[in-house]
């Protein structure tokens with residue numbers, strides 16, 4: 001059984017993944033900013049010698065270093081590190097304060113880079129490991145530029161890191177979800193949106209059998225292919241579908257309901 005660190009474990013895909021990994025008997029270190037959520041999930045999943053909650057803001061390098069140290073000191077090793085923490089930004093992003101833009105980059109991209117930086121020395125020392133980065137189909141097919149830039153950056157980082165770490169026996173994988181029903185997508189209603197457990201199951205399979213990339217649900221592969229072959233077609237389609245108008249309406253109503 002593996003020692004697994006999961007960032008963004010307090011909700012959505014991260015929490016669903018933690019539940020499935022705990023059911024398989026893995027030892028977990030749960031990281032996110034909301035302490036109450038982390039504590040409640042840890043209590044639900046097992047005793048402190050099997051599930052350790054560590055309040056972490058991945059945009060703070062000292063937090064990420066402390067997370068790796070707490071995990072390694074508590075369990076003696078770090079077998080799997082899942083960079084799952086992520087945030088979006090309301091559309092239109094150019095009307096948001098600069099801090100909101102920096103936060104997306106520092107959470108989705110540099111948060112994951114510093115997560116890997118903290119985990120790699122443990123993995124080299126123990127002779128192997130597995131880093132799993134949660135990207136997005138948006139890293140292949142951009143609709144919302146700033147969020148997509150972080151996920152495309154994460155995809156490039158993952159691919160390079162996989163090659164760099166091969167000599168050390170460290171696997172590196174990318175998980176690219178399509179639209180999933182979580183707090184991040186609250187207020188968005190689209191046909192065929194999968195629950196977070198679908199992504200969690202893909203991550204659990206990856207832990208057992210590392211692969212380069214998993215796109216989930218799998219039919220989004222067609223979408224990625226279409227964007228590669230005929231990007232102009234998608235340019236026209238998204239405007240016809242009113243994606244940006246719908247998103248602006250949704251963000252306005254979410255902002256009124258629930259400032260975060």
Ligand SMILES: NC(=O)c1ccc[n+]([C@@H]2O[C@H](COP(=O)([O-])OP(=O)(O)OC[C@H]3O[C@@H](n4cnc5c(N)ncnc54)[C@H](OP(=O)(O)O)[C@@H]3O)[C@@H](O)[C@H]2O)c1
Nearest residue numbers: 008010011012013033034057058085086136179180182184
């Ligand atoms: N939902 C989708 O449609 C979708 C599609 C493609 C990719 N993804 C990716 O999947 C991942 C998980 O998202 P989700 O859909 O499960 O959304 P979610 O339910 O909103 O979960 C996001 C998680 O990230 C954590 N987080 C945010 N900022 C953080 C920070 N600075 N430090 C530590 N943790 C932080 C949140 O916890 P705290 O607020 O407690 O810190 C939360 O646990 C993200 O990387 C997202 O980009 C989601």
